[in-house]
Amino acid sequence: MAKAASKRAVKTKQPTFTKEQELKAYYNMLMIRRFEEKAGQLYGMGQIGGFCHLYIGQEAVVTGVQMAMQDGDQMITSYRDHGHMLACDMDPKGVMAELTGRSGGYSKGKGGSMHMFSREKNFYGGHGIVGAQVPIGAGLAFANKYQENGAVSVTFFGEGAANQGQVYESFNMAALWKLPVIFVIENNGYAMGTAVKRSAAKSEELYNRGSVYGIPGMQADGMDVRAVKEAAANAFDHCRSGKGPFIIEMMTYRYRGHSMSDPAKYRSKEEVKKMRQEHDPIEQAKARILEEKIATEADLKATDAAIRKIVSEAAEFAQTNPEPDPSELWTDIYLEAGE
Amino acid sequence: MPEVDLLQAVNMALTKAMETDDRVIVLGEDVGVDGGVFRATNGLIERFGAERVRDTPLSEAGITGLSVGLAAQDFRPVLEIQFMGFIYPAIDQIINHASRLRNRTRGRLTCPMVLRAPFGGGIHAPEHHSESTEAMFAHIPGLRVVIPSSPKRAYGLLLAAIENPDPVVFLEPKRIYHVQKENVEDDGKALPLDRCFVLREGSDITLITWGAMIVETLAGADQLAEDGVSAEVIDVATLTPLDTDTIFSSVEKTGRCVIVHEAARTGGFGGEIAARLAEDGLLSLLAPVKRVTGYDTVIPMPRLEHHYMPSLDRILTAAREVLEYS
Numbered sequence: 001m002a003k004a005a006s007k008r009a010v011k012t013k014q015p016t017f018t019k020e021q022e023l024k025a026y027y028n029m030l031m032i033r034r035f036e037e038k039a040g041q042l043y044g045m046g047q048i049g050g051f052c053h054l055y056i057g058q059e060a061v062v063t064g065v066q067m068a069m070q071d072g073d074q075m076i077t078s079y080r081d082h083g084h085m086l087a088c089d090m091d092p093k094g095v096m097a098e099l100t101g102r103s104g105g106y107s108k109g110k111g112g113s114m115h116m117f118s119r120e121k122n123f124y125g126g127h128g129i130v131g132a133q134v135p136i137g138a139g140l141a142f143a144n145k146y147q148e149n150g151a152v153s154v155t156f157f158g159e160g161a162a163n164q165g166q167v168y169e170s171f172n173m174a175a176l177w178k179l180p181v182i183f184v185i186e187n188n189g190y191a192m193g194t195a196v197k198r199s200a201a202k203s204e205e206l207y208n209r210g211s212v213y214g215i216p217g218m219q220a221d222g223m224d225v226r227a228v229k230e231a232a233a234n235a236f237d238h239c240r241s242g243k244g245p246f247i248i249e250m251m252t253y254r255y256r257g258h259s260m261s262d263p264a265k266y267r268s269k270e271e272v273k274k275m276r277q278e279h280d281p282i283e284q285a286k287a288r289i290l291e292e293k294i295a296t297e298a299d300l301k302a303t304d305a306a307i308r309k310i311v312s313e314a315a316e317f318a319q320t321n322p323e324p325d326p327s328e329l330w331t332d333i334y335l336e337a338g339e
Numbered sequence: 340m341p342e343v344d345l346l347q348a349v350n351m352a353l354t355k356a357m358e359t360d361d362r363v364i365v366l367g368e369d370v371g372v373d374g375g376v377f378r379a380t381n382g383l384i385e386r387f388g389a390e391r392v393r394d395t396p397l398s399e400a401g402i403t404g405l406s407v408g409l410a411a412q413d414f415r416p417v418l419e420i421q422f423m424g425f426i427y428p429a430i431d432q433i434i435n436h437a438s439r440l441r442n443r444t445r446g447r448l449t450c451p452m453v454l455r456a457p458f459g460g461g462i463h464a465p466e467h468h469s470e471s472t473e474a475m476f477a478h479i480p481g482l483r484v485v486i487p488s489s490p491k492r493a494y495g496l497l498l499a500a501i502e503n504p505d506p507v508v509f510l511e512p513k514r515i516y517h518v519q520k521e522n523v524e525d526d527g528k529a530l531p532l533d534r535c536f537v538l539r540e541g542s543d544i545t546l547i548t549w550g551a552m553i554v555e556t557l558a559g560a561d562q563l564a565e566d567g568v569s570a571e572v573i574d575v576a577t578l579t580p581l582d583t584d585t586i587f588s589s590v591e592k593t594g595r596c597v598i599v600h601e602a603a604r605t606g607g608f609g610g611e612i613a614a615r616l617a618e619d620g621l622l623s624l625l626a627p628v629k630r631v632t633g634y635d636t637v638i639p640m641p642r643l644e645h646h647y648m649p650s651l652d653r654i655l656t657a658a659r660e661v662l663e664y665s
Contacts, residue, residue, distance in 0.1 A: 049463035049641030101642040112465045112640045128467050129425065130397045163396035166428070191397050193373035199396040266372050326646045329636050 015230040019294045025067065025225045026285045027303060029059035032083040033282055034304075034311045035092055036256075039082065039099055043260050047319060048099045050112030055083035057255040060281035061186050062087040064228025065154060068236050072149060076124040076137045077156035079114035080186075080254075084156065088121040092310055096318035103328075104321040110328060131157055131164030134183070138170040141181035141245075152239045153181045154232075159249075160191025162206050163199060171245070175213035178244035182235045183210070185249045186222065192258040193266040207249035215245050222250030223279040253279065340524050346516040348490035348523050349379045349455075352497035353417065355527045357387050360415060363501060366393040366402060367419030367455075376421040377457055377516060403429035403454065407436045410452040415501055423458040423510070424467025437506040438481030450506045453497070458486075459551050459601055460633075460648060461514035463641035470638050471550070471602035476508045477578045477611070483507040483532060484578040488553040490521040492576060495530030502529055512551035533577045535585040541571035544658055545589040547612060548599040549575040552649060556599050559654040568662060578608055586612065587620050594625035595661045599649055604632040626664035629657040 017025065036054045043052045055062075058080070066087040069075075077084045085095050090106065098105025099113050106116040114128040124140060127133035137155025144151045161167060162185055174181050185206050189196055196203045207217035216238070220231035228250060235246040253275045257264060289295050295303075343351060356363045365383055367375070371394035374381030384392040395402045399420060406416040420426050426433070433454065440450040460469035477484045485500055485507055487493035493511070500507035538553070539560055548556040553574055560570040571589050575581070590596050596616060598609035609630040616628055631649045639647055 050465040051468065101640050109642055110640055114465055128465060129428070132428070160397040163398045163401075164428070165398060165400050191368075192376075193369045194371075194394050194396075198394060263373050263378075265374075323642045326643060329634060329639055329643055329646055333636050 014224060015226045017226050017229075021067065021229075022285060022289050022292075022294050025063055025229075026282065026289060026300070027307070028063045028066070028087060029225065029282045029285065030304060031092075031307050031310070032059045032063070032086050034307050035086060035096070035314070036082060038311045038315050039096065040256065040260070042096075042100065042315060042318070048113070049101055050114070052099065052113045052260050053080040053258065054254070054256045055080055057275070057280075058186060058188060058222065058252045059083060060225040060228050061184070061222045061250045061252050062156070064225040065184060065232040067229045068232035069154065070151075070236070072122065072151040074122045074124055074140045074151065074153045075156070076133050076140060076153065077126065078130065078133060078158060078161065079126065079128050080158070081114065081116070081126040085116055085118070085123055085126070088118065088123040090116070090118050090121050090123060092314040093317040096314040097321050100318040101323065102318060102321035103324045104317065108328060109324040110332075131161035131167050133157065134161065134164070134167045135170045137183075138174045138179055138181050141174065141179035142177065144180050145177070150240060151180070152236055154184060155181055156184045156186055158191065159185055159187035159189070159196050159200065159206055160194070162209060163191075171210045171213045171215055174245040175210070175215050178242065180239040181245045182232070182239060183245060183247045185247065186252055187249050188252050188254045190254070190258070190266060193263065195266060207247055210245070210247045215247055217247035217249065219249045219251060222252030223281045223284070225281055225285060340522040342520045342522050343490050344517045344520050345487065345490045345493045345511070346377060346379055348493040349497055349511060350381060351523065351525055352494045352501075353380060353383060354386065355525060356415070356417070356498060356501045357383065357391065359527055360501075362413060363415045363417060364391050364393065364409060365417050365419070366395050366406065368395055368397055368421055370394060370419050375419060377513060379455070379511070380419065399425055399428040400432055403432040404436065406452045406454070407432060407440065407450055410437075410450045410506070411440065411448045415451055417453045417455060417501060420454060420456040422468045423456050423470055423472060426454070426456055433476070433482070433506075433508070434479055438479050441505060442481060449504050451504045453500045453507045453509050455509045455511060457513035457516075458510040459512045459514055460638050460644055461551060463644065465640060466637050469644070471600070471633070473510055473578060474602060474606055474608045474611075477608050481505065482579065484510065485532060486510045486512065486549045486576060486578065488512060488515065488550055488574050488576070489519060490523050492530060492536065492574070494523050495528060496532065496576065498527065499529035499532045503532060510550070514551040515554060518554060533580050533582055535582040536574045536576050537571065537585065537589070538574050539570070539572040541569035541593065543569045543593055544595040544597065544662055545571045545573060545586075545593045546597050546599065546654070546658065547573045547575060547586065549578065550601065552599045552601050555649060555651050555654055558651050559658060562651070562655055563658060568658075570658070581611070581615070583615055583619070586616070587623070590616060590620050591623045594623055596624070596628045597631060597654065597657045597661055598628065599631045599654055601633050601648060603635050604630060605635050607632050626661045629661050631657045
């Protein structure tokens with residue numbers, strides 16, 4: 001497998017960000033964090049139906065990948081998707097209103113947390129069935145190849161989904177036809193309640209799972225937005241040069257439960273606390289910004305306040321926007337005459 | 340005798356089956372350490388160990404095929420799929436292998452597996468966590484489709500499903516997991532499969548249903564009784580093979596029939612029952628058979644869900660139309 005030599009990220013030297021990149025990454029990650037905290041609150045208040053999977057802890061992954069994307073590249077992911085939509089610059093109001101099932105949501109209140117889409121922002125969902133978005137992501141890349149548009153499909157899935165058969169069917173076709181697709185495995189350590197070691201063979205090197213198809217892969221520190229961005233940039237270069245798919249395994253961690261109902265019997269509170277204290281992607285970015293005097297503590301507080309305001313407005317909208325009319329039960333099943 | 344709800348009864352039956360038959364293996368996503376997504380398998384791993392209560396990877400097609408292999412070697416796998424909408428990756432294994440193993444091998448191999456899955460709406464879940472596509476499985480020869488609707492029937496029918504030498508799709512109406520408590524004797528006694536249960540006897544109209552719609556249907560019968568109408572209520576319980584004897588003898592007595600189900604109308608199992616009545620029970624009927632069902636739409640998100648689910652009002656309206664017809 002010399003040609004598809006997979007490798008682990010070299011962790012001794014982290015890539016550096018410009019001042020603008022540091023601030024942008026900090027803003028985007030904090031936006032996701034605050035949005036998700038609010039979503040968690042609204043869920044607790046009974047405002048959100050249709051389940052809810054929070055991205056808290058994993059913010060650096062989608063933020064760093066997005067920073068390496070170009071206009072026209074597509075993104076597709078699983079049900080832990082709110083962060084991806086915000087990273088794609090979708091409107092927080094429309095996302096939050098979808099969570100609360102309101103008519104002003106991205107799917108008119110008929111999709112919920114897992115099912116939002118934006119063609120303008122090249123976000124292809126939000127998908128509820130574990131791993132089922134992966135062949136669809138390969139299909140997006142296939143279309144790019146037909147169209148020779150230079151775009152890359154970024155297909156996210158979790159390490160739990162990495163055990164689904166259709167992931168490997170996708171790997172095969174993507175490699176066979178050299179499709180411009182980056183498979184991003186967000187390895188947060190737990191497939192719902194089952195630790196990766198208990199559910200995946202050779203669990204320490206999921207990035208290598210495309211090697212039999214000749215797909216190169218690498219592992220990156222998914223808690224460090226700079227490492228994520230660098231890994232993604234490398235993968236985009238690979239795809240854009242016509243060499244076919246690439247796999248990045250992002251080592252990350254979710255602080256909250258799998259969904260809002262989670263018995264939390266599968267890990268200790270200490271483990272979660274330790275990750276938060278030692279590896280939090282936002283705290284790491286904040287420390288660098290302060291240390292390198294890119295911004296002051298007061299500046300960052302102002303940023304936080306501005307984000308909180310946007311999130312509060314989204315939550316307000318999501319609670320006051322009208323519910324879908326019962327007639328919506330009958331819409332968008334088939335194309336109606338005259339549409 | 341413990342007083343348990345439907346979910347606890349499932350847990351009791353699994354425990355009893357594992358105690359009495361060491362060929363019984365429980366497997367599925369998060370069935371072990373977490374005790375299942377709805378906690379139906381709570382405590383089993385502590386009691387029977389991780390070899391017999393197996394947390395699997397997230398790979399529905401794979402674990403279903405694996406169960407067929409276990410069953411072909413005379414184990415009794417009880418596979419949990421977390422939600423009905425997650426079964427579809429495994430459809431190939433269920434239809435092309437589990438349901439046909441006996442026929443294809445001319446009885447040399449059989450497939451005594453149970454596939455358990457919560458089904459149905461009403462818990463504010465998104466579409467693939469709320470649907471009722473039981474008719475898809477009822478259409479497949481070689482499968483049994485069994486749906487309990489009370490703690491006692493959950494206990495007895497699950498034991499029967501595990502004992503049965505052929506594959507059973509055992510669908511648990513999750514909306515009523517915690518609705519009713521009953522004293523269920525943990526005696527290991529199976530209830531008969533392939534039989535409908537008459538939950539309430541009556542002489543004026545037959546109301547036929549299954550799963551969670553039992554609740555609204557029984558409420559409908561209560562309401563009709565206040566109007567002086569005596570309604571018989573049948574819980575189909577085993578959809579296939581269908582116990583037409585119980586249904587026909589009821590309709591011979593009442594002459595009127597309403598079928599209630601939560602699944603979409605077109606191709607729903609209510610159509611099959613109505614067709615059987617039309618073919619072989621027409622002369623017993625005093626009025627057309629009516630169906631009260633979900634609509635031919637994707638089951639909607641929570642804010643619209645109550646518009647979708649057959650309501651007490653819709654059941655009563657249909658029943659009165661049938662009663663008033665000539």
